[in-house]
Amino acid sequence: MTEPIFSIIAPIYNEISNLPELYRRIKEVMDSTGEPWEMLLVDDGSSDGSTEKIQELAAMDPRLRPVIFARNFGHQIAVTAGLDYARGKAVVIIDSDLQDPPEAILDLIARWREGYEVVYAVRAEREGEGWFKLFTASLFYRLIASITDVKIPMDTGDFRLLDEKVVAVMRTMRERHRFLRGMSVWVGFKQIGVPYRRAARFSGTTKYPFKKMYKLARDAITGFSYVPLALATYLGFISAGVSIISIPVVIALRLAGRQELTGQATTLIAVLFLGGVQLISLGILGEYIGRLYDEVKGRPLYIVRQAPEKPQVDNSLIRNGIVHK
Ligand code: UDP
Ligand code: MG
Numbered sequence: 001m002t003e004p005i006f007s008i009i010a011p012i013y014n015e016i017s018n019l020p021e022l023y024r025r026i027k028e029v030m031d032s033t034g035e036p037w038e039m040l041l042v043d044d045g046s047s048d049g050s051t052e053k054i055q056e057l058a059a060m061d062p063r064l065r066p067v068i069f070a071r072n073f074g075h076q077i078a079v080t081a082g083l084d085y086a087r088g089k090a091v092v093i094i095d096s097d098l099q100d101p102p103e104a105i106l107d108l109i110a111r112w113r114e115g116y117e118v119v120y121a122v123r124a125e126r127e128g129e130g131w132f133k134l135f136t137a138s139l140f141y142r143l144i145a146s147i148t149d150v151k152i153p154m155d156t157g158d159f160r161l162l163d164e165k166v167v168a169v170m171r172t173m174r175e176r177h178r179f180l181r182g183m184s185v186w187v188g189f190k191q192i193g194v195p196y197r198r199a200a201r202f203s204g205t206t207k208y209p210f211k212k213m214y215k216l217a218r219d220a221i222t223g224f225s226y227v228p229l230a231l232a233t234y235l236g237f238i239s240a241g242v243s244i245i246s247i248p249v250v251i252a253l254r255l256a257g258r259q260e261l262t263g264q265a266t267t268l269i270a271v272l273f274l275g276g277v278q279l280i281s282l283g284i285l286g287e288y289i290g291r292l293y294d295e296v297k298g299r300p301l302y303i304v305r306q307a308p309e310k311p312q313v314d315n316s317l318i319r320n321g322i323v324h325k
Contacts, residue, residue, distance in 0.1 A: 004063070005089050006030060006037040006109070009082030010096040011075050012054065013044040017203040018097050019053045023064070025102040026094075033109065038063050040082040040308075041096075045072030070303040074212070076178040076219075077302050079158060083167055084311045092161045093180075098202035100159040107194045108161040117163035117189035120181075121196045123155045128200025136210075140217050148224035150186045153193055160184065171313045176294050176301060179220040186224075222287055229288065232281035239277055243270075 008026055012019070023039075030037040041054045041064055051068060058064040067081050079093050090112050094100045104121060111119040126134065141154045158180055162170070169187045170180075185191065208216075221228060 002036045004038040004087055005035040006033065007082075007086035007088030007091045008037065008039040008105070009042065009079055009086060009091060009093045010039065011042050011044055011078035011082065012046060012050050012096045013072060013075070013078070013207045014046045014048040014050055015096045015204060015207075016046070016048045016050045016053050018201075019050060019057065021202055022096050022098060022102075023057050023061075025098065026105075027061070029102045029105055033106070036063075038065055038087065040065050040067055040085055042067045042078040042082045043069060044075065044078040045069050065308045066306060067304055067308065068306040070305045073302045074215075075158075075208070076180055076216070079180055080178060081302050081304065081307075083162075083170055084313050085308050086167060087312060089164050090161055091164070091167050093158050095157070095159065097204060099199050100157070101196065101199055104159075104194070104196040105161070107196070111192055111194055112161050112163065115190060116192045117166050118160065118184055118187075118191040120153060120156045120160040120184075120191070120193050122153065122193040123157065123198045124195035126198040133206075136213060140213070140220075143217075144182075144220050144224075147221065147227040148182065150182050150224055152182050152185050152224075156181060156193065157198075159196075163189070165189065174301060175223065176299075177219040177223055177291050179216065179223050182220060182224045218287065222291055228284045231284060232277075235277045235281065239274055 008030065010022060026039060043051050043054055043066065054066045058066050065085065067085055069078065083091065090109065092105050092108060094102065100121065108119045108121065144152055145154060162184060166184065166187055166189055170183055173183055
């Protein structure tokens with residue numbers, strides 16, 4: 001088989017009802033490029049029969065290359081595994097629920113041919129999402145933009161094309177708590193956005209419940225910003241400042257014989273306020289320390305049950321314990 005020019009990475013978690021349609025549309029679009037392509041179907045521990053469906057499709061079309069995880073590791077890790085195995089000169093990351101229309105890949109490729117090395121798709125419109133998702137997503141993008149050091153473009157997801165140069169760099173970044181959108185901006189290179197219309201899910205329901213979105217937000221913030229760590233310092237200065245100002249005020253009031261500030265309420269408020277500040281600061285420290293601990297343990301990023309012949313990364317980086325026969 002000739003070396004593929006394009007690699008498509010699709011993370012899959014219980015998407016059985018979307019798989020045939022995903023394959024049909026990707027095939028149609030990619031065949032129209034006239035170039036050889038491959039598709040990495042990364043099964044992130046599905047339990048709805050997606051795994052078998054992937055095997056079935058791959059048996060029919062050798063351009064489909066399954067990467068089957070031993071359990072659910074999460075979307076960002078699934079995409080990472082795809083990057084580790086992709087052989088193409090340009091690698092496209094796409095959701096498997098058809099919210100990212102495969103036809104838009106052609107626009108990404110057109111920009112890549114002009115010389116851009118990271119071509120990210122920007123959501124100009126979104127269909128079929130509830131207000132809560134839209135609201136939290138918008139809040140998320142704005143928060144990230146205001147406190148992180150890298151300029152992560154607004155309203156972009158993981159739907160993007162990466163040149164092989166970028167992929168090679170990203171393969172060396174083995175952090176466990178990953179925010180790929182940030183990482184692919186952090187590396188630099190020539191980047192550009194292409195607007196697209198984000199469709200509604202073809203079928204099934206979201207695999208990103210609030211808990212997973214919250215984790216992604218925390219990973220994004222801790223991965224790219226130290227602002228939360230500095231928060232303790234700011235709050236400390238504020239409460240110390242308030243108490244320093246309060247001392248002469250209280251003394252003056254006492255000397256004037258006024259009784260406003262007596263009683264337990266004041267003490268209670270001060271104690272609760274400081275206690276709150278200290279607990280929040282501890283919690284923030286904990287977020288970073290927990291991540292530090294995870295990195296130090298150095299466990300494999302993911303464990304595969306089945307994967308293509310050999311990864312494109314050094315096995316010492318991948319540390320995934322696959323035995324290649
Ligand atoms: N996904 C995954 N592992 C997970 C959760 C999601 O591989 O633990 C995949 C999912 O199958 C889909 C993509 O990540 O292809 C995006 O998930 P989803 O469409 O549920 O997220 P949403 O579009 O609702 O934000
Ligand atoms: Mg989706």
